[in-house]
Amino acid sequence: MLRTRVRTAAVMGRDQAKAAALANALGGSVTTGAWGAVPAGDIVIVAVLYDSVVPIVAEYGDALSGKTIIDISNPFNSGGDGLAIGESTSIAQEAAKAAPADAHVFKAFNTVFRHVLEKGRPLDVFVAGDNARAKAGVEAFIESLGLRPLDVGGLETAHWLEAASLVEMGLARHGVGHWDLALGVTEFHG
Template sequence: MARISIIGTGNMGQAIAGVFAKGGHTVQLLGQGDAATAIDGDIVVLAVPYGAVTSIVEQRGESLAGKIVVDITNPVNFETFDSLVVPADGSATAEIAKALPQSRLVKAFNTTFAGTLAAGTVGPNTTTVLLAGDDADAKSELAGAIASGGLKTIDAGGLARARELEALGFLQITLAAGEKISWTGGFGVVA
């Protein structure tokens, strides 16, 4: 069983913790007041808004070396909801990978809402978590931990695919914010 630390105690952090707990994994949930608490996990999930990642990297960057770091962020301009705040040819995950060169970065969970993670379904379909990253072993280990919690995964490719996952996440967020879809719904994958 994996040891997983989740930085962020909001809806997504709690929903992701629930998925891993269902799979029998040890889960450490760290909030803003836990900055001095050591990270126990070999997998570390950044379940925070993109704007908060810089301070986490500054505070905890050295302790993330060698770990699988999971970026769930969608770098949306939350003031206007009309753009992403990273370069058009890049991604939040690529920026985080540059800041954490000794970590094994994987993009995941950004195309799912907390409600679909907690329920395990999107409509009639099992919730599917899309993964992107350059470290095949890190993706495989994360996929196994997610699957043990009852969800499906699809390997979307290398780290460069994080850009498309963020665009998909952005679209889903803007549809929900515009009340076109529910925050408990979202995109499902039919195989």
């Protein structure tokens, strides 16, 4: 597998405190980008509610040229029991349409609750995206955080990652009964 060294990653958010908390939780070379400034990192994590992702990617426009963009959002409906978008797309796919042609958009981290990520346990992070070289960089970044990246396929799979977050919400509300959980994969051999 092709591996790419990740130099820096930046978390952008309208709420600087939330962006800083996420950057701190991610650790490593992750910084917090000032709202409105050109993102400094090779990887830009868009940490906003789903309905702001596409407008922000469009607003930043050419400032995202050549960058790897990670969408962590989940497009929940107002009841939090369904998706607010159709089955033929995802927020990440819509962001890719708004991004510069040489940017690479991924869906990742959306099935890991922030407070669980902050606990620092080994976690699985599902990754959906199309560009193999950029995906290797995303995977290297995730590994640098002590997490296990799991490639779930191309960007068209992002819709199903968003739906998987609904399963996680259901488990938290009903099956497990608390929010201290994460989706993951257990491998069986032999």
